[in-house]
Amino acid sequence: MRWEPAPCIITDMKAYVGVTDSSWYEFLAARPELDEINFWRPSAKTAFRVLRPGEPFYFKSHHPHNQLIGGAVYAGFARLRVSEAWEIYAEGNGQPSLDAMRERIGGYRGDPIAEDDPVIGCVLLHSPRFLPQGTHFGPPPEFAPSIVQGKGYDLEPGPHTEFFLRFADVLFGAGGNVNVEADTRTWHRPGRMFGEPAPRPRRLGQSAFKGVVLDAYDGRCAVTGSRVRPTLQAAHIRPVTSEGEHRLDNGILFRSDVHTLFDRGYLGIDADYRVVVSGRLSTEFGESAEFEELNGKPIGLPERRVDRPGHDFLDWHRAHVFRP
Known part of the structure; x- marks a missing residue:
């Protein structure tokens, strides 16, 4: 699967650095064929509204490692039941099975999931990239150890712009370009609709589309x-x-x-x-x-x-x- 760059627009552009654990990162890094993934949250109490579709969402390891380890392109946010998130994204949830995903969510909640099907927050991403094992980049600027979920950054020319441009170059290749629509009014997943024939063309963006429609x-x-x-x-x-x-x-x-x-x-x-x-x-x-x-x-x-x-x-x- 190829990364297709578009002109990088810094003005009014944002990035987000989300904290993840090693199991989610290692599971997905070992499956480069997955084009759409779900950076899920164990609770759906608050929606994710920091980014517009097409802006970069980066992954950071927990303290004390505290390094950027990968990133993807933000596609949208949806509140989905655990079973729905698994049906739409399957291994793109960073777990090998629905039972493993339920167990992981229960661990974060501090209360094992029994027979119910709770709603979780789903940050929907596409075109993920991960740094090779042992490669370090960071730590992110002004990222306090007390931050549990993540932190947003304004990428307008300023003190953090050069840092994230350099990381994008390392992660995505020369230019570190992502495709951002100016003033996106309704959810819109930009980019190609189909991947390479294999032997039938693979539809891109379908998982995020299902999630945001179900939520809306x-x-x-x-x-x-x-x-x-x-x-x-x-x-x-x-x-x-x-x-x-x-x-x-x-x-x-x-x-x-x-x-x-x-x-x-x-x-x-x-x-x-x-x-x-x-x-x-x-x-x-x-x-x-x-x-x-x-x-x-x-x-x-x-x-x-x-x-x-x-x-x-x-x-x-x-x-x-x-x-x-």
Whole structure:
């Protein structure tokens, strides 16, 4: 997997240094094929809002080692149940199994996880890089031993800029470039949609997309209101195979059967965020009262207006997918 640099923009750019333990770092460093990872937190009490998608998130070892050991590109934040984080990221959580992950979280909480499925905070990252074992860089500037989770840094020209530029050069290669969108309004995972054929192209950014859509819709199907989370799926309004993007305003959370009908054009969403049911549904399949009752019903929406389905994407779906 190749790192594809873009022009590095220092103005108004931030970085974050998160504290990690050796087991998480060593597990992921040994698996360079993992392109998307989850820097999870055992609690979801506070959201992570320090960075914009595309800005650098660096990893630091605990004191007394206190060195930078790697980094990745920030993709987004989501509150997910442990089982959901495992389903989406699997070994990208830095653990070999769901049971091991639950045990690790229970250890941090000081209370073993029994049969429940607690919600954790998930800092979603992509394109991770780790320094070779035995390589040291640091310590980070002004990083007090009392800091438990991490510290944010302003990368505008100032006292810390040169330090992080040098580390980015070491970690990511010449230039240390990352791709940052200026004034990102809604969640948007920049960069390529697909990796190298192997033998089918590998979709990039899909894990973070699932996580942020599930979080934005509060784990509820936008059409049916179902909260049965194992049946919920993050749908692209305009698919990435049709030049769509991993954007929150290009996504909706659907129950799996609603997702299928939407993708095949039997359901649509109008400009006022109401469900539109195609007449072909009953014509082609007969009894469809359950879905006919949804016609004209307003869908559930994310709290922030900028995160709601974009009208350009909805227009595209009605023009190219919906069956009138």
